[in-house]
Amino acid sequence: MYIIGxxxxxxxxxxxxxxxxxxxxxxxxxxxxxxxxxxxxxxINLGPRKKDFAEVWPWIIETIETVVDVPLSIDTxxxxxxxxxxxxxxxxxxxxxxxxxxxxxxxxxxxLAKKYGAKVIALTLKPEGIPIEADARVTIAVETLxxxxxxxxxxxxxxxxxxxxxxxxxxxxxxxxxxxTVRTLQYAWDPAPMISVxxxxxxxxxxxxxxxxxxxxxxxxLMGVGLQMMIANPFDKxxxxxxxxxxxxxxxxxxxxxxxxxxxRIAASEEPQPxxxxxxxxxxxxxxKTTQILLNKVIYADGYLNQ
Amino acid sequence: xxxxxxxxxWPGSIRKVTLGATAAEGGTRAKTVTVGGQATMPYLHFxxxxxxxxxxxxxxxxxxxxxxxxxLAEVWGExxxxxxxxxxxxxxxxxxxxxxxxxxxxxxDDAVKAVKSVLGATGLPVIVWGPGQAEKxxxxxxxxxxxxxxxxLVLGLCEDKNYRTIVATAxxxxxxxxxxxxxxxxxxKQLNILITDMGLPADRILMDPTTGALGYGIEYGYSVMERLxxxxxxxxxxxxxxxxxxxxxxxxxxxxxxxxEGVPAAWGNWKERAVHWETLTAAALMESGADILILRxxxxxxxxxxxxxxxxxx
Numbered sequence: 001m002y003i004i005g006x007x008x009x010x011x012x013x014x015x016x017x018x019x020x021x022x023x024x025x026x027x028x029x030x031x032x033x034x035x036x037x038x039x040x041x042x043x044i045n046l047g048p049r050k051k052d053f054a055e056v057w058p059w060i061i062e063t064i065e066t067v068v069d070v071p072l073s074i075d076t077x078x079x080x081x082x083x084x085x086x087x088x089x090x091x092x093x094x095x096x097x098x099x100x101x102x103x104x105x106x107x108x109x110x111x112l113a114k115k116y117g118a119k120v121i122a123l124t125l126k127p128e129g130i131p132i133e134a135d136a137r138v139t140i141a142v143e144t145l146x147x148x149x150x151x152x153x154x155x156x157x158x159x160x161x162x163x164x165x166x167x168x169x170x171x172x173x174x175x176x177x178x179x180x181t182v183r184t185l186q187y188a189w190d191p192a193p194m195i196s197v198x199x200x201x202x203x204x205x206x207x208x209x210x211x212x213x214x215x216x217x218x219x220x221x222l223m224g225v226g227l228q229m230m231i232a233n234p235f236d237k238x239x240x241x242x243x244x245x246x247x248x249x250x251x252x253x254x255x256x257x258x259x260x261x262x263x264x265r266i267a268a269s270e271e272p273q274p275x276x277x278x279x280x281x282x283x284x285x286x287x288x289k290t291t292q293i294l295l296n297k298v299i300y301a302d303g304y305l306n307q
Numbered sequence: 308x309x310x311x312x313x314x315x316x317w318p319g320s321i322r323k324v325t326l327g328a329t330a331a332e333g334g335t336r337a338k339t340v341t342v343g344g345q346a347t348m349p350y351l352h353f354x355x356x357x358x359x360x361x362x363x364x365x366x367x368x369x370x371x372x373x374x375x376x377x378x379l380a381e382v383w384g385e386x387x388x389x390x391x392x393x394x395x396x397x398x399x400x401x402x403x404x405x406x407x408x409x410x411x412x413x414x415x416d417d418a419v420k421a422v423k424s425v426l427g428a429t430g431l432p433v434i435v436w437g438p439g440q441a442e443k444x445x446x447x448x449x450x451x452x453x454x455x456x457x458x459x460l461v462l463g464l465c466e467d468k469n470y471r472t473i474v475a476t477a478x479x480x481x482x483x484x485x486x487x488x489x490x491x492x493x494x495x496k497q498l499n500i501l502i503t504d505m506g507l508p509a510d511r512i513l514m515d516p517t518t519g520a521l522g523y524g525i526e527y528g529y530s531v532m533e534r535l536x537x538x539x540x541x542x543x544x545x546x547x548x549x550x551x552x553x554x555x556x557x558x559x560x561x562x563x564x565x566x567x568e569g570v571p572a573a574w575g576n577w578k579e580r581a582v583h584w585e586t587l588t589a590a591a592l593m594e595s596g597a598d599i600l601i602l603r604x605x606x607x608x609x610x611x612x613x614x615x616x617x618x619x620x621x
Contacts, residue, residue: 169493299538299546301497306504307545 001243002229004073004095004196005031005039008064010047019046019056027060028067035068037234041095042068044085045075053081061088071119073097073231079108086116094118097231098162100125101144110154119158121196122149124181130164132173134180137163142188160194160229161185167204168214168293168300175202175218175294179266183225196229197222202294207302216242217290220259223247224266258284262291271295314354319542320346321598322510323359324549326404326461326483327432333457333481337430340403342513342598343549348536349596350618360619361593363608364404364434364601365397366555369413369421376559377567378581379603390421391428398429400605401612406434409447413438418447419454426455434461434485434601441469452476461485461513461551467498474505485551487515490527492534492546499545513599514548520557521588528552529595536596550596554589555603586610593618 008030010016018026031042042064049056057074064072073095074085082096098121099109106122113120122145124130124137131137141161149159163181166174178197186192202218203211216239219230223246232239245256246263261276272291277284286305292298301307321343328334344358371388386392394405407425409418422435435451437444448462449472463485465473470486477484486502488494495516503509516535518528532550539547558564563574564581574580585607589600593615602608 172493297541298543299492299496299534301493301500301545303497303500303504307500 001223001227001247002040002196003038003234004041004043004229004231005034005037005234006043006045006198006200006231007034007233007235008043009045009075011045015046019060022059024063024066027063031064031068034234035070038240039070039234041071041073041092043073043075043097043231045097048076048078049081050078053078054084057081057085058088061085065089065091071095073121074118079112082109082112083116086112086118089116089118093158095160096120098123099145101140102127106144106148110149111152113158114152114154119160120154121160121162124161124163130166130174132177134177134184137177137181138184138188141185141193146189146193156189156191156193160196162196162198165197165199165201165218167206168202169205169302172293172296172300176296179221179225182222182227186226194229195227196231197227199230199232210302210305212236212238213286213290214294215239216259217262217287218294219243220246220262221266221291221294224263226267254278254281255283255287258287262287271297312353315347315351316354317346317540317542319540319544319547320344321536321539321549322547324483324510324513326434326459328457328459328481332459334459335426335430336432336458338432339459340432345596347540349594357619359598360615361598361600362403363401363611363615364406364599365400365402365605365608366406366408366553366601366603367393367397367425368408368410369417370410372410375603376565376581378564378578379559382605389424391424394425394429394431397605398431401608402431404434404599405429405431406436406601408436409438409451411438411440411443413447415447415450418451422451422455422460426458432459432461434463436463436485437473439464444469445472448473449476452480452482455482456480459483463487464515465498465502467494467501470498470502471505474502474507477511478505478507483511483513485513485515487517490517490519490524490531492516492531492538495531495535496538496543496545499548503545509544509548512548513551514546515551515553518552518554518557518588518592520554520561521584521591522563523557523561525557525588525591529591532592532595532597549598551599551601552589552592552597553601554592555585555601555607558585558588559603582606582610590614 069091071092075097096113096118099105100123124140203214242259245259251257251260262272265272277288279285293300323344325339325341327336327339342359347354369390386396437448461483462473462477465484465486486498488498516531519525535546564584567577589611
């Protein structure tokens, strides 16, 4: 699993504060720790930075490239900010995060990525919103995103499609569709485009104590349909266990076996079954209940584990 | 050529909930009313019978409401000033249940008195609503629940910000509760989980998913109801509560029912329109699975009861 570490994000109070203070040590430390924890790239989201992008981006890129060699993911909606960042990159091939299928963004962002030799993440998002159905999202990729890349002669190996994870709390019906989108997108082009998701979006608006479990179970399902890249928290040890169990087919513990079974079932276009889990074990029972909300079989409620 | 109609068989069903208690059951009601029990989507009789048909409640208030439509004042007349008389009139108009809405002006003594007078005037099961402000609801509903212990009243409204006190007093005094959430399946289910976690048996909960009137968001309301009902039939026990809805309250807020002057002539006769608005709102909700419909105008009650009997015998 290629993890793009998500922890340098302006939404975190500490990141916000460190940025205000231009605290180099903080950012260097957070970048190094993510890479040590297994991140293969580091995402940088500092918000739109409409006023100070020309100063902030070169500063943060220089700071982080002082200590790590991995690709940096430039996560902003500000196209001028993107360019300021791209100009400053000295080490690995960066990732532009992101464009969508909205005409204005699709006009500018891929061209910028091409100019600076960056990879680009493209969201299956149109001006009218995100479609629910898997087919409609694949259609956006095939009929809008990929043709635009070909039009500007963008190297297809540098295109990463993000089919957009939405939260189980409020957009529950989207969750199974995203799984099918990831499955189908791999057949959308030859060679298959890279696919990446923002995993933790699946548990937005969920109480904090339940978020990691929902993220992990969804991850097992997405690995079942072949997901190999995601923006996620590399420090989540239990998530990293799930990745290792599924990647190495490690069924040494009952829980590892249960997670492998989820991935296998989803890979075979089957649904996880109660007999796949030892319901006497509360941990496995919780995993089972989580599969049911993520597949939209049981209506999500904050207290779904207590039902 | 014979055509075989495909039939769904669902693993789950709606819980049966009984409102009111007769003397033999520790109350004073002349009869009880049971709702729920459905094992399929509404009125698909070829799949499963409708074990308990929807019922109609009429909403009355502990004090004469000043903000109700003159059309309602005209039809209920002086009975509106006396909850006992109003309850009797409502029963005569065909109500299966009485909803007594308390007001902010009521003291706990007033509330108990109003509930007792209604219980004395009618043999129908009774639903009692607080005035809708958390503290005041608790202040009035607790003494009411104690004074009517064993009657199997329905106490409402429980909402996510204020349910503990009402649930506790319902548990202590053998009543039911009506829990309301704002048109959201996730929140509806969550509140049921929280309330059953407190120890109230699930068959003492009526679920109010909130609805809008015809032309004012009713489609959001009935979509939520349909989704809850489908989940219930699929076996989700925390969505299997019968549905209680308030088409009367919603429809009489709409301009089309409320306003008789200064509207286009094409809108036609005011009274006809107002009753149509309430009836059509209620009918749409009934067809999406409502078990208890709370109405205000006796003519709407008559029409909805006729629609129910046609639907269940169809």
